[in-house]
Amino acid sequence: MKTKLLAVLLPAVLTAAAQAEPLNYNIVEFAESATVSVPHDTMTAVFAVRAEAPGREAAHRAFAAKQTAFARRAAGNGALETAESGRSVYPVYRYADNKRTQTGWQESIEYTIKSKDFTALNQLIAQSHQEAEVRNTYFSLSAQKRNAAVDEAARAALLRFKERAASLAQTLGFSGYKIVSLKLGETGDTPVMMPKAYAASLRTADGAAQDEAPPAPGIEEVRITVNGSVQM
Numbered sequence: 001m002k003t004k005l006l007a008v009l010l011p012a013v014l015t016a017a018a019q020a021e022p023l024n025y026n027i028v029e030f031a032e033s034a035t036v037s038v039p040h041d042t043m044t045a046v047f048a049v050r051a052e053a054p055g056r057e058a059a060h061r062a063f064a065a066k067q068t069a070f071a072r073r074a075a076g077n078g079a080l081e082t083a084e085s086g087r088s089v090y091p092v093y094r095y096a097d098n099k100r101t102q103t104g105w106q107e108s109i110e111y112t113i114k115s116k117d118f119t120a121l122n123q124l125i126a127q128s129h130q131e132a133e134v135r136n137t138y139f140s141l142s143a144q145k146r147n148a149a150v151d152e153a154a155r156a157a158l159l160r161f162k163e164r165a166a167s168l169a170q171t172l173g174f175s176g177y178k179i180v181s182l183k184l185g186e187t188g189d190t191p192v193m194m195p196k197a198y199a200a201s202l203r204t205a206d207g208a209a210q211d212e213a214p215p216a217p218g219i220e221e222v223r224i225t226v227n228g229s230v231q232m
Helices: 002-020 056-075 118-127 143-171 196-201
Strands: 027-039 042-053 081-096 099-115 133-140 178-187 219-231
Touching: 027 143, 042 056, 042 118, 056 081, 056 099, 056 118, 099 118, 143 178, 143 219
Parallel strands: none
Antiparallel strands: 027 219, 042 099, 042 133, 081 099, 178 219
């Protein structure tokens, strides 16, 4: 009786197990990539406005005069995007003979200014040397241009993935394929930094802009890689 029961139940159990088990055969994994080269369209300059004086009030007055002049000049050009950060007031000390002596106060603030108009930002650098120190300058991609480049590279990489999957299926003698998984990854170059000597070269005694050509903004390569697997 038990033998007959097993003979009836065993095929049913094996069939159910086979249906529950995922189909992991004829799986092919591979990757395809595409790269888009895009000229940098944004220039960024980081300025520090600071003033120091023996007294706190005197330091603040000197700082306020510099900040007002610089902020007004930056705000006067609609092509410049300005952000403030890192405002601070702190005492200044001199160290001698293992002693610390306060010599004054310093007040400072940092401005990060971006623009797609390189000439306008270079002019601000040239005209602001009395109020602000240029701490850093670099070129990069705007979010809008980067997103467009990512979309273009992604379309090209996906098309290459699709074409390779179809080619593999044909080569292996299958009538088609089914996508099992897809994963997209992005890589890009770092911004192009400008030497500090360039900012200094823009300054003249009267603050007028020099005729020296700025460094080339360069290009950024946005690369999209598609990793995936298909079942034949």
